Amino acid sequence: MNSSSEEWxxxxxxxxxxxxxxxxxxxxxxxxxxxxxxxxxTEGSITVKINRGAFPAWFLLASLDAIGCKQLRLEDA
Structure with a gap:
């Protein structure tokens, strides 16, 4: 299946x-x-990043680390 960047x-x-x-x-x-x-x-900058769904990998990893998430499970994404 070909997925577009919007889908990802x-x-x-x-x-x-x-x-x-x-x-x-x-x-x-x-x-x-x-x-x-x-x-x-800021709360506002995070809201914008997450709502548009386009944020850098560092933001995803830093956010997961900040909430104590130690595993990234692609089957859940």
Whole structure:
């Protein structure tokens, strides 16, 4: 199956949102945690990144680390 970049962006967005929900972490709390790691993010900047579904790999990995997610399961994405 050929997947478009829009489909992958949608999958990635849904995956990150699901992991945030599982961890009980909202965008404001994620911003706080990322700032503690030296990454300058606000609730607003996170909202925009996640809603458009187009964010860099570093943001995905840093976010997952910040919420304590230690495994990336592609079958869940």
């Amino acid at each position: 962006a949608g999958r990635t967005k849904r995956y990150l949102k699901a992991e945030l929900k599982r961890a009980g972490v909202g965008y404001a709390e994620l911003a706080r945690r990322l700032n503690e790691k030296g990454l300058s993010e």
